[in-house]
Structures are given as C-alpha cells and as structure tokens.
Amino acid sequence: MVERHRPGHTTPQAAVALDEKGQALERLLPDVLARFNPELGAAVDLVTATVNPSDVAEACLTLRDSPECRFDYLTCLCVVDYEEHLQVVYHLYSTTHKHMMVLKANVSPEQAVVPTVTSVWVGADWFERESHDLFGVTFDGHPNLAPLLLYEGFEGYPGRRNFEMPEYAEW
C-alpha cells in the first residue's frame, strides 16, 4: 500500500521479551558454541544463534550433548527464502531442561549445501527431504534425499519466492 512507501516510514519491529529460561540460555550459549563463533540474537521469546553452514552438524551435536543444553528434541526444521540467501532454521527443544532455542544457517541460493543432522536426530530425516524438495537445499550426507512431497521429476523448487506458479488458463 502507498502508506508503507512514504519516505521516512519504518516497519515496526516485533517486541522481544525473553523469559527466565531464555535469558539463562542467552548467557550460556556464547560459551557452549564458542568455537563456532555464533551470532546471537533473539526473536520474540526465543534465543537465536546463527552459525556457518559448514558448522551446523557439529554445532547441533554440541548442543545436544552439552549437559547444560541437552537439546535432544528437534522440534522443527525449515528453510526460509530471503531471496539474497536461504536460511535453514532449526528449532531445538530439550525434554530435560524444557527450554528452546533457534539455530540458523545462511546459505546462498546457488550453493545451498548444509551438512545433514540425521546423525544427531533421526527425526531430521523427512524434514530435510522436504526442504530439499521444496527449496533445493542439499543436506550433505543424508542417506536418501529422494523426493518426499513432490513427485519424481518435478522441475524447480516451489517453496522459493521466485518459483513461478502456473496460472490457470482458459482452454
């Protein structure tokens, strides 16, 4: 709408409010993830950490096995297409400490490769296949990246923003 393109108009940002567990994690994560050089942040009520795509699998293993974190439950894995880069997003949960965090990795749309985390959580299997299907992200080392939701031979990556949706035509 016109209103939004007014000069000087800025889009409001969502308010960030971490709860106790979130704040504890925020203090903890720089140490736990120190060797991956993470970029820490927060999204509404969750701590986020962005790491290099090549470090994803090792960072996940560290987060799962470190006694203070124990992220033993991969809640969700998805890809967001920000056009200049694709972001692979891991939502991690701990069934023992009951805290949650977000791990992110940015990859370029042309060279979209991240290591698989199926060896860390078997439950990543279908999520990775789905992301490969819809966004064309290759999960290096995944045992079977066959199409999951799309049929064999489907052209293109329908999840991406630049995918051209077929229009209905009169015939």
Add this chain to the structure above:
Amino acid sequence: MVDVSVESQSEGQLDTVQMLVNMGPQHPSTHGVFRMVLMVDGERIVDVEPHIGYLHRGSEKLCEGEIYAQIVTLFDRLDYISNLNNEMAFCRAVEKLMSLEVPERAEYVRVILCELNRVASHLLFFGTFGIDAGAMTPIMYAFRDREKIQSMFEAVTGARMMHNYIRIGGVKNDVPDDFRQRMTALIGELRQGIDEADRLLSFGEIFLARSKGIGVIAPERAIAYGASGPTLRASGVPMDVRKDAPYSIYDRFDFGIPIGEKGDSWDRFYVRVEEMRQSLSIIEQALRDMPEGPTITPTRLVLRPPQGEVYVRGENPRGEIGVYLVSNGADRPYRVKVRPPSFCNLMAIRELLLNTYVADAVVILGSLDIVLGEVDR
C-alpha cells in the same frame, strides 16, 4: 523402489524368497492416501518404504499469498479432524507477534472447544483403531458420541467441520445462551459413552492379543524421532505442551497427563482413552470459571503485524503442533511453516514395523493416528 535386493535364503531344505507387498495409497487401513511398500519374508516384515505426498497442496506456500484473516481457513484443512486446535495455533502465532491480548471469555471458549475437539478426534481414533484390530462395533459407539460433539460445534461455530471460528484476537461470536446447560449435559453423555466404549473394547482378550506388545518404541527413540503427543507419552515420557509451556489459560486447570508403560500399540490406544477423560475434566473446570465479557479484541481486517519471526507450540490431539511465522511487516506473511505432529510420528513407522508381522502392520499404523492432511500439507 525399495533398496533391498531380493535374495533367496536357504532355511533347512526350503528356499524362501522375499516379496514386495504394496499397501496403499488407496487402502482403508492407511487412513487417507498413504502408501507403504513392505518387503516381507514370509509373514515377517524386513523392510519398509513409506511414501507420502499424495495430498500435498502446498498449504504453506498458499499462506504467503493470503491475508492473515484468510489463513485461518487454510489451517482448518491441515489436520481436518482437529480443526479448532489448528486454528488456535495459527491465531496464537499472530497474536504473539503483535502482542495482542485476547479477552478472558474468548480464552475460555477456545479451551473448551479445543478440548472438545480433542475428545472428538480421539473418539474417531477409538473407532477406527477398533476396525484396524478387527472389531467392527466400537466405531458405532464412538461415532454415536462424536456426532453429539459435531452437533455442538455446529451450534456454536455454524459448521460441523472447517469452522473458521477462532479468529485473530478472539473467537468469531459468543457462544449460544444455553451453552452451559448443553455442555454440561453433553459432558455427562460423553463420560457415559466413553466408559461404555471402553468396557466394550479396551480389555477384550482378542483386542489385547492384537495390540499388547505390538509395535514397541523406546522413549529415547521416540524422542529422537521427534514424536509427540500420545505416541510419545505412551512410551512413558510425560511431555505435554499444556504442562511444559502452558499457553492460553491451561495453567489454571488441574489435569493429569496419562502416560503409558511400554510404548506398544495398546498403550498408545489407552493413553488416548484416558486423555478424553482428562479433557472432559478440563472442560468442566473451564465451564465453571468462564467469565462474562467480550469475546474478541477488535482488530483491522487487514492486519500488518510488526517485522519479526515467532514460533508457537500447541498441544494438538495428535501431538505438538508448531507454527513458525515470519513477517516482514506486510499484510501477508513472508513465510509460514507448520510443524505437523503426524509428520514426525509417522517418521518412526519404519522402525516400528521392522520385524513385525504383516497382519500387525495395520494395527501399528492405526495406533499412530495419522491424518494425511497435515502430513502432506
């Protein structure tokens, strides 16, 4: 298709040959359009290749082209057995992003209807699981009671399914005047009906033989697979979003989390039966405490939530639903990702089926209670 070579093994004097058995996508026991390719050695399953995607409609992509108010209808169509729970998850995501307060009364109406939806969903499971195990009668009892719930939904929301009732900021309209009386009567009937159905099926000898000790999954494996809901709780893990991270007004109610002992098909079944009773107790407490007042916070029709991303978790009848919502400040979401509970539960099917018998495959699949609408999205 299946990455196992057909080989003949010499067993004494007899040669046995492994065989491929295709189940689905059109098969009554697959509860939708789900296909499994089983590699069997005699009656024993040695490999499984599940195929999903037959119902893929690109719901997440469709969300990117709709305004927020319209997306509620798309969420109805994900898990079409528990529509209200889905609607609630999406609305909560938008409300959290916008820091929007929901009126007290609306929260109570939401919880009552969501728990009622849980009972309806578990009743459907109760009936179909009976059929999967070869008992034809329980579904008659289950559907008798489920029908009453559907009529209740129709009275409140105007539709038996696809309600589009929970809206961003509250609910569409207030409940009917005689809601409390009707609900109290309904709870009594449901209690009785559930007890009756329970007596009919749960401890029958044949049913126990078909489901006890079949399809066992250890707690740590279930967690690794990301299983949730009754599937995980049957393995003895008391994980429930309503308790672990109470949302809406769930922290105000006193209810238990039924857990199983062994993680077999019968535990997954009976956890759901117990859950129905707990849900009815939540509804009773909510009816008792429900205040008067407005049922929706007025918002503009075309919402523009602030820029940011939010992830909400909710407890659906099938497990933990997650909604990841990314907004760039426009009137349509930038990205919506749904974490469907059935999708994660179904992932464990291969491990559950290995080394079981073909006849048990149907029971094990049935005990996961999948809805393909949300598996495929």
